Amino acid sequence: MVANILKRLPSVNYPPAQEGRWSPVTSTLNWCEEDYYATVYAAEIVNTLTNTWFMxxxxxxxxxxxxxxxxxxxxxxxxxxxxVGTGSFLFHATLKYPMQLIDELSMIYTTCLMCYVTFSFDKTRSYRTILATLLVGSSLFITLYYHFLQDPVFHQTTYAILTAVVFFRAVYVMETLLRPKFRSQQRANSGSKAVQEREDQRDLRILKEMWVMIGWGLSIFLGGFFFWYLDIAHCSTLRRWRREIGMPWGFFLELHGWWHLMTGLGGYCYIVWGIWLRHCLNGRQDEYELHWPQWTTMPVVVKTQKAANRRSNGHGGGEVKKEL
Incomplete structure (x- = not known):
């Protein structure tokens, strides 16, 4: 029904695929979007431009x-x-193997960095040094082995494992170090009962906000994976539908482009969550807050007005613990 409605709308027929400025293709992956149909300067125009969202x-x-x-x-x-966004932009614009490496390996490196953030909190300098060394070594191994293997499945599997490890570790840290029932013994002698109750209520409210963000970001991220799968599994059908309904409506069926938009938002939400979690673990909940007035806006962690006023008056924000 939707397809029939779209067919009646004004549209432009898809031109045939052609040779482009960066031909021939040397990457080990070529996605479902047809090559150089819109311009000779970008192999996959929708997949290229959707990366400006990352930027x-x-x-x-x-x-x-x-x-x-x-x-x-x-x-x-x-x-x-x-x-990641720049590498993906260049990869989809050229479909060249070196650009593919920039795209895919930068995903691994950024995830390893978030792995360091997640596992290094409240650890000794020696532990953090060893962790950093192991992650750098792992990144180097993945880089060399992937270049030798040139199998995209290896990259996809490695990225999925790293992402899952980082996510579940962050959830564990959040719950065990912020949930009041796990911190009651730690706080038993830290102040009056009234102060402790106020802090417990504050942390419960923060945890609720965090879980809403986790649910939102994870749903968007997994939705992007679903579109990524459909783009691969049903490519011939999608290409036929695009040509039937014409441009620009066919652009909405470029599902790899939706993968960029959705995983870009999910990844951004994860970093914002990591920032908010780190400030909370450092006991700075009263100095920062999550600003997210509605779901149609981008969440951001900002200084509270009280903390901003104190800093503008020349007073420090208290001791900063374990900030990196």
Whole structure:
């Protein structure tokens, strides 16, 4: 029914695929979007342009880190996130193997960085040094082995495992170190009962906010994976439908482009969650807050007005513990 409605709308017929500025294709992957049908300067125009979403979100994250004083490791994470979007932009524009490596390996490196963030909290300098060494070594091994193997399944499997490990570890840390029932003994002698109750209620509210963000971000991220699968499994059908309904309506059936948009948002939400979690673990819940007025806006962790006023008056924000 939807297809019949779209066929009646004004449209432009798809031109045939052609040779382009960057021909021939040397990448080990070529997605369902036809090559060079719209312009000779971009092999997959929709898949290329949807990566500007990564660039926008990374710029927003970098600005937030510089404005609100988040840890340096999160600034580097957003720079890595920008590299992912830039690499993917260049890969889909050219379909060249070196650009494919920039795209895929930057995903591994950024995830390893978030792995360091997640596993290094409240650890000794020796532990963090060993962890960093192991992650750098793992990244180097993955890089060399993938270049030798040239099998995209290896990259996809490695990325999925790393992402799952980081996610579940972060959830474990969040629950065990913020949930009041797990922290009651730790707080038993930390202050009056009234203060402890206020902090417990505050942390329960924060945990609720975090779980809403987790549910939202994870749903979007997994939805992107579903579109990624459909794009591969039903490519011939999607191509036929696109040509039947014409441009620009066929662009909406470029499911790999939706994968970029959805996983880009999911990844951004994960980094914001990591920033908020790190501030909370450092006991700075009263200095920062999650600003997310509605689901149609991008969440961001900002300084509270009270903390901003205190800093503008020349007073420090208290001891900063374990910030990286």
């Amino acid at each position: 926008y979100l990374s710029a927003k994250g970098i600005r937030s880190c510089l404005t609100n004083g988040h840890g340096t490791v999160f600034l580097v994470s957003y720079i890595g996130y920008l590299l």
